[in-house]
Amino acid sequence: MSSSGKCPFMHGSITTTEKSVTDWWPNALNLDILHQHDTKTNPLGQDFNYQEELKKLDVEALKKDLHDFMTDSQDWWPADWGHYGGLMIRMAWHSAGSYRLADGRGGGGAGNIRFAPLNSWPDNVSLDKAKRLLWPIKKKYGNKVSWADLIILAGTMAYESMGLKTYGFAFGREDIWHPEKDVYWGAEKEWLAPSDERYDNVEAPETMENPLAAVQMGLIYVNPEGVNGKQDPLKTAKQVRETFKRMAMNDEETVALTAGGHTVGKTHGNGDASILGPDPEAADVEAQGLGWANPTKTGKGKYTVTSGLEGAWTTHPTKWDNGFFEMLFNHEWESRKSPAGANQWEPINIKEEDKPVDVEDLTTRHNPMMTDADMAMKMDPIYREISLKFMNDFDAFSDAFARAWFKLTHRDMGPKDRWFGPDVPQEDLIWQDPVPKGNYDYDVDAVKAKIAASGLSISELVSTAWDSARTYRGSDFRGGTNGARIRLEPQKSWKGNEPERLQKVLTVLEPIAEEFKISVADAIVLAGNVGVEKAIKNAGMNITVPFAPGRGDASQEMTDVESFESLEPFADAFRNWQKADYVVSSEEMLLDRAQLMGLTAPEMTVLIGGMRAMGTNYGGSKHGIFTENEGALTPDFFVNLTDMIYDWKPSENGTYNIVNRKTGEQKYTATRVDLVFGSNAILRAYAEVYAQDDNKEKFVNDFVAAWTKVMNANRFDI
Template sequence: MKDHDGATQGACPFRGTRIGGAIGSEPQLDHWWPNRLKVELLHQNPVQANPLGPDYDYAEAIKDLDIAALKADLRALLHSSKDWWPSDYGYYGPQMVRMAWHSAGTYRIADGRGGSAEGMQRFAPINSWWDNGNTDKSRRLLLPIKQKYGAKLSWADLMMLAGTLALEDMGLPIQGFAFGRVDAWEADRATYWGPEGWNGKRPSEVGQGPLEGHPNQMVTRDLRWEGDVRSDHYDLEAPLANANQALIYVDPEGPNGNGNAQDSARDIRETFARMAMNDEETVALIAGGHAFGKSHGMVSADEIGPAPEGAPIQAQGLGWQNPEGLGFAQYTMTNGIEGSWTPDPTMWDNSYLENLFKYEWKQETSPAGAVQWTPEDPDAPKTPDAHVEGQMNPLMMMTSDLALKVDPEYRKICERFLADFDYFTDCFSKAWHKLIHRDLGPTSRWLGPEIGGTFIWQDPTPEAEYPPISEADIAELKKTCLTTGLPLRELIATAWASASTYRDTDKRGGANGARIRLAPQKDWAVNNPAQLSRVLSALEQVKSDFDAKGAAKVSMADLIVLAGCAAVEAAAKAAGHDICVPFVAGRTDASDEWTDAETFDWLLPVVDGFRNYRHPGIRYQVPAEQLFLDQAAKLALTAPEWTALAGGLRALDQNYDGSETGIFTQRKGQLTNDYFRVLVSMDYAWHPQDGEEMFDIRPRAGEGASYTASRCDLVFGSNSELRQLAEYYAADDGEAYLVRDFVKAWHKVMMLDRFDVAKERRRAMALC
């Protein structure tokens, strides 16, 4: 029997038809237009990807976590061994330390990306970096514990706790441990990990033959390094921090596997500094970490199967399948170097440094063909084999270990650690604490009963010594700020400069603490130091007069933001919009003593599109609008918020130097939609000046105002997604929407670092 169009009922409608074009199989936009601005990066990790839903509160859930039971379960795992992945020395401790280290060690200070906070080691590309070989096995070992505690425990917290508990179990006193890392639910598509193609190949080489095993066989360093390792001009592309693609820090065999310890020291110093570690912390982490466990290099790299992202579907996410012997245990292959650094690889002691300095080391080759070192003295201590009972093996050092011995500054630190083991212990414990918490933000975000002390790298702010100012105080102070004689644009500029330092990537910066009063921020050119000094001086007087009246006190951090909010209200009123900009008090003022000025310099924007600023001393390899997008991402803005803030700040005359670039209005300083009306109008034509960095905008008819613009202006008209937003705000009724959305986005930026305030209140507009 056939239905009305002749198809046999019950039969497959695709019978005899070639099927193709499934979603995700087609060439993507990046294939056709590789240089397009990827606005969708502002909307990563959406609520739709999260099965826990938008109302899930990890801070509340973790209150029900039985931490004592969790630690007992982890200790039981550490002292076990599974047939499918046997533990070295019958103990998983060093393996868990490596997993945690390699997750947290992706952090880089230049843009705050990487680190432990979202458990990104579970996703590509990090899960398939060659340097992360077999960390997939560590996470599978933890899976039963994750299943037991479910949503009360994030993967990110579990991985860090496993490594930290292992260190404590092996004898290292720890500084404490903070929970509070909230898992991501999709891969990170925004972080720039380098110019190389997948697995380290040059983009032009991708797809040209099989991938090779060792990262140095894949590609040389010249795509990310400028200059020779032994030259005075030796620089790593910003914001990158790892020496080679697919490595966490440096090549343990030396740059490009050259076996040169002095060259390795130069790499170590550069990369660890970019991961926010000084020389002492660097030595402590290397010497402390290599007190435990072993390295694995029993099988040639070109025999190992693909990484997790390239593994066949039946591998179920496990990569690096090894065809030799059992494929694990004594046949394990990870980074290609084989052996242990110490005679007792599961105990915290000083034998790593003792052996490094007591013996001379000769170069040899591992079974996998990697460069490594062994003692010249045949009577040097031996280390037990991790799996073959009764077998003793020579000690091993990597080229990167010898770097600590040959570099003069590193050697001094090592000698101090050798002379004072307690001091070394304290330094390693603190450096580990910093490593795994660096991107977690201030202590107000940390959860659990054992968060440890307070450190300068947390950017601490003092506890308030007085209650927040009242609503009546807020109203009074707004009026006072507007009668100082300061232009509205300068009050707005100071508040924006203070708050917009925030980076959601590592929760640094922001208005709380009022560090815009302190070095280095007060001296940044983008903050117009002369103007800033004038505004701060006037606001200090407002604060002094207010504080002298009675018990109520106002912090400079609150006053800077409040003055900006009052100025935005006045600018909107001048344009015919009677609005109230919300304000939540409670900020406190930081001091120089609790400000790490050196690391705060990394928050200096290289391009600030909101203020039409470009750092004059930095060369750019990408267009300014790409860096503007990156700035919006670090401020956790959506595309509409980004657009509304950019257009609103232009209308409010917020260029850092007072220039006319992008000021498309004859009503400068009023909160209007003039910027968007000019930008999308076909009554104007756009003409590049020298090059394509600055542009002239002229009336086509030859009459009317002309303007200048930067790439950070024109992108809102040229990018198809941003243009839809610009046209929305340019409509006849768009000004009201712009004012509404600008105020919401302004309030969001002012509150980004207020982790001491509940989410609901941070988002609330109820105060108005």
């Protein structure tokens, strides 16, 4: 065959994932999520410190520039009514609104909306233009403000410019530079697939698959046309309630956000959505990152097509007022089609002067419209009662919305120690998981000596500290050791925390904490460190585990019990425990937990080996305890896992027996998460490092470093 005209490169090897390892072997364990934000992807370099850059930011100048920008309409993408407020609010909302409580993922805290899939979701049509409009301001302030902060601030300043007294704003969101691969957005293979696909029963919204919150692939919240596009406000109300609950909002916050979000701006559907060009990720190079090109007339302004619905909600869409409730309750509504063919609600009888004017021709007026979710605020009995209260008390509505908007846009930022700027509110809010400051100055060695002499075992000391720390999730910076919430509800009753063992340890540690005037949180971490140091001595070495004092103790009143329930682990492979059998494999659950805790694959590996060696398994299980010297921090787990003297055989109860190949004698037992460190090629490579004869000290040092990282994960004050 002639080679003429053949491409000299391997197709798919650079720009696509075709024929990747996971394409050839779909069931292979993919460790990429543990290293998705490797420093090599960050153009700012390892020494870049965003908190230091923020100190150089002229906040007032930035806010003024954003205020001025709102009414500086650009010809290439003109502002509705000469004001970009609605567009900026939608971008900020859709950036923050992807957050879900179940795993803390999503949200606006990292600027992820800049990348696929979010930048090309059907629900985010035209937000590519919103970001591009902000570019001159980002260019001006450079590294002193992240995209993540700027996007949320733009939405907040939009409300302020239209008359809302905002609750506050905090900087501190650091940009990522690569799409987040760890976020599971759903199993659907097409955009806007029927919502039935993510429910056991679409009539029962609580049956939606966890950790999902939005009702369809490619939507931020619910379908504005109704459940699966069929109008029924009462059915939609049920989906709204479940979705907002999963996004950490109660009924009052839901009404405030729905009404406040639709007090300003408009929907766009004056054209044929089917003829829009490809989304930003699919568009060719000449589009320069913009998508959804609209060939209808000007394709912008009054001819813009985004959701397909068409119209404003209120008479004055660039003004913060009570117009949403007045419009909703002062008119009767009927179902109609937008020019794009979308289902929407329009008033049956409305005075001409009550209609909003055209976005370009201010002498022409058009009917307002409502989505099915808007009508739910009127039809659902609970939402209706709240809506009427707000309609009759504009100040209460404004305050409720300002607070709910602040929560929406800051929910995934973690504790106040991560926040920056002159507009950070002084008030401590329960959803911030507040923790009082602790004692930084005391005799650490004296406390350790008291704990060491307490009679608690290595396993009890280490397991309690680990259980306190493992709740941390870097997705929204919640959980962790600071606050010692393991001694409060709901954590003290979680099955995975072994309540009886936990109470035994706390009964010993709490008097010690009181004696030395330190927090129980510090005492728990010190106890874990004492246990690790004892195990190191048992292995024939003498290494001190680093410790940073200053943790505080939260109270039960500072703890939102319902919110913290989402932090309960379903499994903890580090202690070889799983609450039940799941569709997802044990090793995949291990990766999910490790990623939430911010661990790399090598850190995950060394922690597993060390925890097994110290005998910290849940309930004293012996699975994976591949050592004759339990309680000593040795690399025996890896030594014996990689020793070909053994054979590994499945047992009837789903575990595995490790037997001597020559004698047939059973030596150890194991779970899947034990054996994956020998079966997966990458993890085996790490295991072999620690099994080497010359790496015993490296194993201990690496374990101590990883352990300390976990213990300090939520210490944003150091």
